[in-house]
Each structure stands twice: as C-alpha cells, then as structure tokens.
Amino acid sequence: MSIVAGMDDDSIATPGAPAPEATGHRPVLLHPLIESLQPRPGLTYIDGTLGAGGYVAAFLERLRPGGRILAIDRDPAAVASARRRFRADAGTVIVEHGDFADMASIAAAHNVTAVDGVVLDLGISSLQLDDPARGFSFRFDGPLDMRMDGNSDVPASDLVQQWSQADLTALIRTYGEERFAPSIAAAIVRRRSEEPITTTAQLREIVERTIPRRFWPKRIHPATRTFQALRIEVNHELASLTLGLQAAIRILRPGGRLGVVSFHSLEDTIVKNALHVSAQNCLCPPQQTHCTCAHRASLLLLSRKAIKADAAELASNPRARSARLRVAEKLDDVR
Ligand SMILES: C[S@@+](CC[C@H](N)C(=O)[O-])C[C@H]1O[C@@H](n2cnc3c(N)ncnc32)[C@H](O)[C@@H]1O
Known part of the structure; x- marks a missing residue:
C-alpha cells in the first residue's frame, strides 16, 4: 500500500x-x-x-x-x-x-x-483499500472480492468457497507467510460447511478466532497475512x-x-x-x-x-x- x-x-x-x-x-x-x-x-x-x-x-x-x-x-x-x-x-x-x-x-x-x-x-x-465494496480490507465489512480488475479475475470468495483445505493451507502459508495457515484453512472449511463465506467480516472473524491471542502479531492485524495471500492469488x-x-x-x-x-x-x-x-x-x-x-x-x-x-x-x-x-x-x- x-x-x-x-x-x-x-x-x-x-x-x-x-x-x-x-x-x-x-x-x-x-x-x-x-x-x-x-x-x-x-x-x-x-x-x-x-x-x-x-x-x-x-x-x-x-x-x-x-x-x-x-x-x-x-x-x-x-x-x-x-x-x-x-x-x-x-x-x-x-x-x-x-x-x-x-x-x-x-x-x-x-x-x-x-x-x-x-x-x-x-x-x-x-x-482500493479504503473502499469497502472492493473487499481488500479487513477494516471494513464488504464483499470478499479483492479483484483489481473486476472484469477479468475471480473474486476471493470463490477461492475461499471452492478450494480444498490443502490448497488453502498452501496459499495462506506461501503468499501470506502465515504460520497458522493449517488452522485457518481448517476453520474456513468448517465454517463454509455451515454457511457461505462471502464477506470480509466473516473471514476476519474466522482468522481472529483461529489465531490464539497471545500469538497475534504486534504491528499488524492477525488477518493481514491471510488477506494478503488471497489478494496475491486473486490478482496473480x-x-x-x-x-x-x-x-x-x-x-x-x-x-x-x-x-x-x-x-x-x-x-x-x-x-x-x-x-x-x-x-x-x-x-x-x-x-x-x-x-x-x-x-x-x-x-x-x-x-x-x-x-x-x-x-x-x-x-x-x-x-x-x-x-x-x-x-x-x-x-x-x-x-
Ligand atoms: C500502490 S498503487 C500505485 C500508486 C501510484 N504510484 C500513485 O502514485 O498514486 C498500485 C496500483 O497498481 C495497480 N496494479 C497492481 N498490479 C498491477 C498490474 N499487474 N498491472 C497494472 N496495474 C497494476 C493497482 O490496481 C493500483 O492501482
């Protein structure tokens, strides 16, 4: 940014x-x-x-x-x-x-x-970041979109809804450099079996609940890395x-x-x-x-x-x- x-x-x-x-x-x-x-x-x-x-x-x-x-x-x-x-x-x-x-x-x-x-x-x-409708930020509730070019790429919600747990783990670990990637991916898969994950607020909450508070990073929000990983993938x-x-x-x-x-x-x-x-x-x-x-x-x-x-x-x-x-x-x- x-x-x-x-x-x-x-x-x-x-x-x-x-x-x-x-x-x-x-x-x-x-x-x-x-x-x-x-x-x-x-x-x-x-x-x-x-x-x-x-x-x-x-x-x-x-x-x-x-x-x-x-x-x-x-x-x-x-x-x-x-x-x-x-x-x-x-x-x-x-x-x-x-x-x-x-x-x-x-x-x-x-x-x-x-x-x-x-x-x-x-x-x-x-x-882009400050527009809730673009879905880039965990600071606002909005559609889980994250596309720079909404005309061509697929929204982040599609990845979160459709990717396997193993692929989500690899994505969040590799592009987010997130050590809690396996638990976050598991929590995503659990939640989506109950209701569709379509908003930034849902994803933020999933990450917040998954990473134990004592491991929250000091300088960034705990959802930063997960959001970064999805954004990198959505926009290749x-x-x-x-x-x-x-x-x-x-x-x-x-x-x-x-x-x-x-x-x-x-x-x-x-x-x-x-x-x-x-x-x-x-x-x-x-x-x-x-x-x-x-x-x-x-x-x-x-x-x-x-x-x-x-x-x-x-x-x-x-x-x-x-x-x-x-x-x-x-x-x-x-x-
Ligand atoms: C950090 S901002 C640039 C800010 C700009 N230097 C200024 O002074 O206002 C990055 C911009 O690059 C665009 N962008 C990112 N990846 C791109 C790509 N592969 N091709 C074209 N534009 C891209 C984003 O949509 C965003 O608008």
Missing part, C-alpha cells in the same frame, strides 16, 4: 500539478524515485501502476515540453479517474487499462518502443510482476532506468532476484571454469541495497515503513 492521506511534505511537490482527485493522497518514496529516474523535458516514461496518479502528476510537470508518460492500471476505476484528472494533459499523459505484464504491446499501440524509464509501485492503492500478482519486470527491462533504451517499489518480502525477493540476474554477465555454476551460458548483463544496479523511506517520510507517513525501492539502469551493449 503506498499512497496515503496528508500532503504535508512539499520537498517533492509537483509545481502546478492538479490536486489529486477527491483525496490528498501522496505516493511513497516519490523523492528518491524522481531522483533516480530523472524525468526531464522530452523524455518518455511508463508508469505500470498508475493508481491515484501521484507519480504521474510528479513526472508530468518534469516531462514538459515534449515528454510523455504512458500510465497503465489493471483497475478500471483508477483508469477512469485518471482520465478525468489528466484530461487537460492528453498530449503528455496517456492512460491505458491493462496489466503491466503486457506493457510492451500496450506501449507499441502508442508507438512507444524504447523508453527512458519505467516505474512499478506494486500492490494496491488506498483508494507475482506472475504479473515476473513478466512485468522482463517486459520493463526489454523496453528500456540503453541508459534508461527502472524503479520498482515493493511492499512485502515476496515482491521484493522477486524484484531483487530479477535485477541481480539481469546485472550478471554469466549464470554458470561457480565451479565451472569457462562460461557456456552466454548470459550477458543487461542492467547495472544503481542501488545494491533497497532504498527505504527516510525519517521525515516515516514520521509523516507510517505506511511507508515497509516500502522498498530498487533502481537499475539498462546497459548500452544489450541486443
């Missing part, structure tokens, strides 16, 4: 940018992201995770005159909202509905084939991320930069590994004396370690605490 209410940090304020629609949401790690990706007049960027348009607004003013940003989101509501918000910027901001895994074809449709930068700010926005987030990273690396021009903000360890591990592999000249086993893999580095890592929010951002925005930014640059001699 990366955008939060409260616009009190002006250090990276966007000159003359329109106020975000309806709320004062602010993106996480915007300052280091702008510093790393260096948007300038005439350059072309892709924002694969448009969300509330916070990054797009910040890029927009820096790209004029002559630059462009293609903004993509799987969520039709985010797309509709951004089309309204950036109506007057049609020459600079192109808004498209889609999965960032498909960014190459989406970009090609706009004659964009080599870009100066790609940004991915993973997960969901607070516009990790597969999209893997494909999106490959697409992003391919579409960058030499010298172009990729910036990825992740919010949990599963995402960050995929990002870290993908960037590290792309930054290596050979992937042969270390004991092999000469290279047979022909793998050549396509990226230079600009941040060996992930960039985190500084004290000022953390003070004004506690939700930035789990955000990690990784940045890399496309190398020259890549075919």
